Amino acid sequence: MSAIDFGAFVADLATQSGRAILPFFRAHHAAEDKSQGGAYDPVTEADRAGESVMRHLIKRHFPAHGVLGEEFGNENLDAEYVWVLDPIDGTRAFISGIPVWGTLIGLSRNGVPVYGMMHQPFTGERYSGDGRQARYEGPNGPRTLRTRQTTELAAATLMTTTPAMFSGEQAQRYASVEKAVRLARYGCDCYAYCMLAAGHVDLVIESGLKPYDIVALIPIIEGAGGIVTSWQGGSAAEGGTIVAAGTRALHDAALRLLAG
Known part of the structure; x- marks a missing residue:
């Protein structure tokens, strides 16, 4: 990395992308379906505007860095540092006017996630982490994030x-965890992982994720004391099946049901 103030740079990425995205929220703009015949997969001009702003700033300040983005593809993925961007994680919520979407800004070094931020410009909240610590900034003031210390499934709140x-055997395995927990809630995309880091929920279980859906969230969860892996217990950085938990004991308990 160069001598530029890294924290200020990421904050500027969040601020500038938020300015590009917010005019489209709760406005009457059409969403395109990029699924090519599969399950509905919307994309909006807000997605493209947010990612374009971030790519421009990254290229200006870190021209040797790679970029992996949801809307405009990949550049220089062999670089030591690669930015992993999702301008609107939760586009379905976005187009429905529900503020449980966020901009994900992740940075990997040699394939390992080392920094992440989730920015929600409508609510003015930022969740960030570097794998060692995690922070919240928002209307309630700044604070350190710590996961809740739940160790048993029977006492846990689960989100997906x-x-x-989930389908087939995955659906059966997921259902076995949901049946075992105290409470299950749906529909929050990246917000679910931030609520885990903030100590409000205990488990997040998902499938079919892409790297840009999860890379930014890994350092936040780990920095808050949690753990996030694939259902097989390996790295979550490539996406796929994901299980995140506030404690090792709870993660292990969920993994026993998910791994088969």
Whole structure:
């Protein structure tokens, strides 16, 4: 990394992308379906505007860095540092006027997530972490994030975007965890992981994720004391099946049901 103030740079990425995105929220703009015949996968001009701003700033300040983005593809992925961007994680919530979407800004070094931020410009909240610590900034003032110390499934609150993301054997395994927990809630995309880091929920279980859906969230969860892996217990950085938990004991308990 160069001598530029890294914290100020990421804050500027969040601020500038938020300015590009917010005019489209709760406005009457059409969403395109990029699914090519599969499940509805909306994209809006807000997604493109937010990512364009971030890519421009990254290229200006860190021209040797790579970029992996949802809307405009990949550049220089062999670089030591690669930015992993999702301008609107939760586009379905965005187009429905529900503020449980966020801009994900992640940075990997040699393939390992080392920094992440989730910015929600409508509510003015920022969740960030570097794997060692995690922070919240927002209307209630800044604070350090720590996960809740729940160790048993029977006492846990579980979140997933929708149970419909699971099918076949995956659906059965997920259902076995949901049956074991105290409470399950749906529909919050990246917000679910931030609520885990903030100590409000205990587990997040998902499937079919892409790197840009999860890379930024890994350093936040780990910095808050949590753990996030694939269902097989390996790295979550490539996406796929994801299980995040506030404690090692709870993660292990969920993994026993998910790994088969």
